[in-house]
Amino acid sequence: MPATLCATCLNAQHGDDLQADGLLRPLLPALLPWLVTRRWFTHEQGHLEELRPVSASVLDGEQGGDRTPVLLHSLLDARHGADVSHHYQLLVGLRPEPPEGLGRAVIGRAQGGRWDGWTLYEATEDHELMERLLERTSGPGGEGGLRMSLTGAPTVPTGLSARALAVEQSNSTVVFGDQLLFKLFRQPEPGPHPETDALRGLTQVHCRRIPGLAGWLHTDGGEPVVLGILEEFLPARGDGWQLAVEQAAESINCSLRSVPVLDCFTEDSRALGAAVAEVHASLAQAFGQITLTPEDVAAQVDQLRRELRAALQVVPQLEPYAGRLGGLYEDWGRLAGRGLQYTAQRIHGDLHLGQVLSTEDGWKVIDFEGEPARPVAERYQPQPVLRDVAGMLRSFDYAGQQALAALPKAAQVADGPLAESAEQAAARMRRSRRAYAWSVRNRRAFTSGYAAAGGMDPYCQPVALRAFEAEKAVYEAVYEAQHRPDWLPIPMAAIQRLVFGR
């Protein structure tokens, strides 16, 4: 359960409850149905019962005249029953008429209040308002109770044109002049922020595998709440996921009859392993390392078991594997009890192919926020680096399987009542073998690159690695059940392989 983002965290500068209520109530009928369709909305078992205004402040617009577009910053409390609530951060644009060229950003119309009848829309899509946001919040006094603290230069460059990134992720991202990238955290919490802190530490030790931290947006007054992060924009030829799926598809479709032993991506995977090892070394330099005691490991095994129990509530299909999964976790705990030593440190925490960018300067690792579903305090805990390695290994499996699933229908099994011919069945099995072989090949390349760059050899700790891959696959099963049920078979198949040792 995330820490409560109480009204007082923001009200000091942000206006009182009454003001938030007055500004936001007329917008709620439009905001509620829109919010539940956002990728960053957390779907709880109890449906969304109520949206309550927490804070609101006008960051731009009202001084400009009656019909000037308004930029409204707000926090809402989404209640799913008495005990479960999540806080969401919104940047709402308001205009008297629907904004031209921003049709996809429209949320609805205000019903009453100061902007009665005005169109409200997702302001991160409006370059004018985003440019204003950067300019105003990074000024000496901040704006509306928000302030952008900068790490290097005393001011941000002026005149950078803003554009929203079309990717729908856990947060929302705006790029300024292909120099800076601003990420607005959708579910901010009071207290330290794992991504801001990780990037600050890594920037200080001059890690060259990450975007440098340029600043962070936070509340000004009261207990600080980090609301967003400003970092170096990294021009890339693609992220690891796009490139891997492309290459896996090529390998699966290859016209040769035998399984290709090499493909264009293995060298990239090796280099990626080396880049991740470099990031781990920098994280250790910035934040230190510890040796886990057998008690620490036992506590982690308990935690894995608790997570598994929680996962069973969401994905009952895990039930037949639960006993063996628990066994894999305990195997790891037993080794620590017998004196095998495990070191732990700050890690990335949610590493997968979508979190790495291929740039002219090699691979860069982004998004150090950790697994969004985990409590923040847990994301700060030192962890074995193998957890990140396991995350990336799972991702190679996903890429192979996704490339296979995305093949045009004609290349897959014939649908319908007609049985597939022997030739079709052979082709299907060949493609499926190739997808698997692609993953295995690239997993090996990744781990050998990791070890060659000075990281430990992940295959020297097979029991721990298997436990962490299983843990990740369980996390993924929950994630897929909640967000993309069609993808659930990918982690489920991996769980089956992991527990039956194949």
Ligand SMILES: Nc1ncnc2c1ncn2[C@@H]1O[C@H](COP(=O)(O)OP(=O)(O)O)[C@@H](O)[C@H]1O
């Ligand atoms: N520093 C950066 N430079 C260039 N593109 C980036 C950078 N950081 C993120 N991106 C792009 O934005 C997308 C979303 O970023 P990410 O940090 O993964 O967001 P989220 O926290 O919402 O998951 C990434 O997949 C990548 O395409």
Ligand SMILES: O=P(O)(O)O[C@H]1O[C@H](CO)[C@@H](O[C@H]2O[C@H](CO)[C@@H](O)[C@H](O)[C@H]2O)[C@H](O)[C@H]1O
């Ligand atoms: O990038 P996020 O922080 O939003 O991470 C979440 O979403 C990811 C999906 O976008 C999810 O990753 C899973 O799917 C990926 C393919 O889309 C795959 O490469 C990863 O291996 C797999 O875990 C991630 O788990 C979730 O936290």
